[in-house]
Amino acid sequence: MNHPVVVESLQLILAGDIAGAERALVAVADDEGDQALVAVLDQLPPKDLLAVMREFDSSKESIVNMVVTPEQFARAIVLEKKYDDRTGEKLRAMINAVIHRESQRVGEYLEEIANLEGGYETLADYFQDRFEEILHFATLGTFTREFDHEAFESIKSITLLAERLEEIDESLGFGDAIAGSKPKVTRAEIADGDWMETAWVLRYELEDEFEHMVMTLRSRWQRLIEMQLAASGEEVASPNPAHDAEESAI
Numbered sequence: 001m002n003h004p005v006v007v008e009s010l011q012l013i014l015a016g017d018i019a020g021a022e023r024a025l026v027a028v029a030d031d032e033g034d035q036a037l038v039a040v041l042d043q044l045p046p047k048d049l050l051a052v053m054r055e056f057d058s059s060k061e062s063i064v065n066m067v068v069t070p071e072q073f074a075r076a077i078v079l080e081k082k083y084d085d086r087t088g089e090k091l092r093a094m095i096n097a098v099i100h101r102e103s104q105r106v107g108e109y110l111e112e113i114a115n116l117e118g119g120y121e122t123l124a125d126y127f128q129d130r131f132e133e134i135l136h137f138a139t140l141g142t143f144t145r146e147f148d149h150e151a152f153e154s155i156k157s158i159t160l161l162a163e164r165l166e167e168i169d170e171s172l173g174f175g176d177a178i179a180g181s182k183p184k185v186t187r188a189e190i191a192d193g194d195w196m197e198t199a200w201v202l203r204y205e206l207e208d209e210f211e212h213m214v215m216t217l218r219s220r221w222q223r224l225i226e227m228q229l230a231a232s233g234e235e236v237a238s239p240n241p242a243h244d245a246e247e248s249a250i
Contacts (some may be wrong), residue, residue, distance in 0.1 A: 003028070006043045013048050018055045025052065026063045034067045041072050050076040053094055054083075065098050070105070073098050074112035078122050088129040092195060095126055100193040107205045110198070114209040123202075123209075124216040130195050131217060137199055138214045141184035165221055 005024050012021035025044075029037040041049060041064070049068070053076060056062035068076075080091055099109040113119045127134045137143055183204050190196040202210040 002043045003040045005040055009044065010048060013051050018051055022052050022055065022062055022064060029063050029067065037063065037067050038069060041068055046075040047079055050079050056097065066101060068098060070108045070112040073109055074116050077113060078116050078118040081118065081121065088125060092126050096194055100197065106198065106201045110202055111206055111209060120212050120216045123213045124220065127195060127217065134199055135214065135217060143190060143196055162225055165225065
């Protein structure tokens with residue numbers, strides 16, 4: 001049987017009173033302890049847990065974000081794509097507020113996200129505003145390269161994008177450059193509780209997950225090139241046909 005606060009929270013969320021639902025959930029922790037709240041969150045549908053978490057981030061904290069487990073969080077956060085106003089900044093703030101509260105558990109949360117359907121798309125969306133920087137980190141292991149966002153948005157940058165895509169494919173070697181690579185920067189050097197630290201944990205603690213996420217970003221880059229070429233009336237060609245076959249086998 002569901003805890004009474006679950007029914008109360010669902011009614012409040014349905015009525016649009018997200019803050020009221022959060023207060024009802026937090027009251028469980030106050031009265032019965034954090035573990036009781038964790039048990040309640042297990043009974044709350046992921047979409048409703050997401051509704052609560054969307055209202056709170058590092059600038060507006062909630063005990064819900066402090067106790068949510070990796071499994072509970074992953075099931076909820078992959079649903080974020082259903083919101084029309086989804087942005088990389090909003091998603092990143094939500095994820096950061098949860099996964100970076102305990103530095104030793106960041107990998108647990110990321111692994112749970114990656115293991116779910118839509119997980120790699122969620123991770124790619126998290127990094128979407130750092131598109132070039134992440135791919136540079138994937139190939140060279142540093143965050144030193146500055147990205148020209150104006151060139152990236154310009155139709156004149158098609159050649160640059162295609163050349164960079166070939167460079168990425170060659171450097172990555174479809175995983176060879178990631179597996180077993182030693183960090184060129186320490187986690188302490190980039191411990192920002194944000195995208196750089198998240199990328200570092202993915203690359204050096206979750207190599208397979210990082211590779212798949214990079215391939216997701218790489219596919220988005222390919223689609224961007226194709227859309228820009230189509231808009232310009234030029235022929236659309238894959239910079240690396242061999243990669244397409246490799247990617248389809250992943």
